[in-house]
Amino acid sequence: EAGYDLGTGDGPIVTPHFSDKDKLYAIVQNLYQQGVQTSAVTYPIVEPGRGRLRLICSAAHTREDINRTLEALIVAEREVDAQLLAGREEPTDSRITEADLVDWAHTFGTYLTEWIEEAPLAIPSLTISVQVAEQGEAISLVVRDGKVGLNTSPEGLPSCTLLLSDRKAFQALQAADAQGLLASISEGTCVLKGQVEPFIWLFARLVEQGSWVSAGTNQEVEELAV
Structure with missing residues (x-):
């Protein structure tokens, strides 16, 4: 149809x-x-x-x-x-492991560090946490004074937490697929907790990361404006 x-x-x-x-x-x-x-x-x-x-x-x-x-x-x-x-x-394993979260945090943390080095504006201090819904502990990335740290959660910083309940939601986050992550939020498989501002900042970085990845793999493809 x-x-x-x-x-x-x-x-x-x-x-x-x-x-x-x-x-x-x-x-x-x-x-x-x-x-x-x-x-x-x-x-x-x-x-x-x-x-x-x-x-x-x-x-x-x-x-x-x-x-x-x-x-x-x-x-x-x-x-x-x-x-x-x-x-x-083919049945797939829908589980999200702690190792998955740690791998994502290291990869995204490295990207943030490189992005901060080139950022023309002041960088806000905040905490971004990702957790498998109802399981285990959250993996946290802390941005403070222009530096990125893993698994440190200083009190008093603006923060947001993403609670993931299926692998599709995690894969959208892992791939910096902003639209896919929004779809997971709409479907209830990615639940947001905390403050709005850190999530908006995170989402902007995911959009930029996705564009950077796309540009790196499609250098010879003309982008069409929509």
């Missing part, structure tokens, strides 16, 4: 429809890895089972650009279908 609509305006609006929410967000991530930026929108009340993927091309984009985008969409859908089929056929 998937298809697309073309709208008018400054440029064409390509709106493919997908009824499977997991497939919709997986396609967004696949397109992002191909260098095509887009957004996924679902309407659970107004349009049950009808999610939309919006690609809005500006007047500066040529018909060739649009064709390349649609070709990338076809490739993404084919790859996602194969991944979803494999996922249904």
